[in-house]
Amino acid sequence: MHRLFAARLALVCLLPVLPLAAQPFHFPTANHSLLEKGAEEKFFVGTAGKPWTSGTFGCVRSDGRQIHEGLDIRCQRRDKKGEPVDPILATADGTVAYVSSNPSLSNYGKYIVLRHQVEGLEICSLYAHLSSIQAGLKPGQTVKAGEPVGIMGRTSNTRERISQERAHVHFELDLFINEQFPDWFKKSRPGERNDHGVWNGQNLVGLDPRLILLAQHAQGAKFSLVEFIRGQTELCRVLVREKNLSWAGRFPALLRRNPVTEKEGVAGYEISLNYNAVAFQLTPRAASEIKGAGRFQLLAVNAAEQEKNPGRHLVARAGQNWTLTSRGRDALELLAR
Numbered sequence: 425m426h427r428l429f430a431a432r433l434a435l436v437c438l439l440p441v442l443p444l445a446a447q448p449f450h451f452p453t454a455n456h457s458l459l460e461k462g463a464e465e466k467f468f469v470g471t472a473g474k475p476w477t478s479g480t481f482g483c484v485r486s487d488g489r490q491i492h493e494g495l496d497i498r499c500q501r502r503d504k505k506g507e508p509v510d511p512i513l514a515t516a517d518g519t520v521a522y523v524s525s526n527p528s529l530s531n532y533g534k535y536i537v538l539r540h541q542v543e544g545l546e547i548c549s550l551y552a553h554l555s556s557i558q559a560g561l562k563p564g565q566t567v568k569a570g571e572p573v574g575i576m577g578r579t580s581n582t583r584e585r586i587s588q589e590r591a592h593v594h595f596e597l598d599l600f601i602n603e604q605f606p607d608w609f610k611k612s613r614p615g616e617r618n619d620h621g622v623w624n625g626q627n628l629v630g631l632d633p634r635l636i637l638l639a640q641h642a643q644g645a646k647f648s649l650v651e652f653i654r655g656q657t658e659l660c661r662v663l664v665r666e667k668n669l670s671w672a673g674r675f676p677a678l679l680r681r682n683p684v685t686e687k688e689g690v691a692g693y694e695i696s697l698n699y700n701a702v703a704f705q706l707t708p709r710a711a712s713e714i715k716g717a718g719r720f721q722l723l724a725v726n727a728a729e730q731e732k733n734p735g736r737h738l739v740a741r742a743g744q745n746w747t748l749t750s751r752g753r754d755a756l757e758l759l760a761r
């Protein structure tokens with residue numbers, strides 16, 4: 425292990441987690457119907473012929489077998505031709521990370537990604553299917569919460585265009601995975617194009633914005649994003665034999681202290697993943713605590729959670745046992761690079 429990384433890790437594990445002032449996330453449009461009891465159909469847009477629930481976050485598509493990593497928020501304003509004109513607003517103070525103005529390159533159509541710092545965590549917000557992006561918006565530019573960043577639309581590169589009736593913004597709150605994503609993609613997906621570099625959607629792992637918006641509304645200043653992430657339901661727990669786990673360096677607030685590694689050094693990490701492959705809790709492990717020689721070891725599976733939320737297909741039954749799928753191993757490879 426590099427001495428600098430080891431020193432930083434030891435310092436983080438020793439420091440108490442201090443309560444920080446919450447930085448609430450703003451709604452990305454003027455549609456706040458999510459906060460009205462029983463008004464979900466005024467807020468969410470479902471997929472064609474499906475109920476509003478298919479526009480929410482999670483395993484809500486294809487009978488639970490397909491995951492949707494954002495919220496599809498309904499349009500409220502239209503022009504004379506029936507096209508959406510709702511301004512899209514930055515959910516929090518931050519900087520522009522990525523602008524994709526060519527709708528043919530993604531099923532997100534025209535979209536932008538912003539980076540924010542909240543309680544010491546870097547979190548990204550994504551706004552997709554825009555008809556236009558705010559003029560002059562470019563990577564590195566600062567934005568304020570509530571500042572317009574685009575206009576709602578229905579752009580996409582899909583065969584069937586989003587209908588006027590279903591016009592919406594697809595809104596995500598994500599954690600960025602790894603700066604080395606392009607190298608991983610090139611090796612693991614030979615022959616496939618990566619038009620978006622590190623901002624490929626596979627390099628962002630989503631949190632449920634609906635639950636975050638509702639929790640901060642209910643808790644006010646007591647809301648903590650760190651505690652929200654730490655409170656995720658475990659789908660599985662894995663052991664990654666890697667001393668310099670990139671995720672641990674990027675999100676030290678999710679680390680748990682282990683006195684053994686403070687004495688012996690880190691040989692790997694025990695990681696709790698939720699159903700969307702968010703590594704929400706990490707415990708460093710010393711060599712004396714690790715059994716087996718495999719780089720990835722599946723330690724436990726929450727069978728009830730897998731049955732409820734199977735959309736990412738991270739684990740599967742193999743007879744009476746559970747095993748990591750190729751998708752599960754891919755998720756761990758990205759965390760570990």
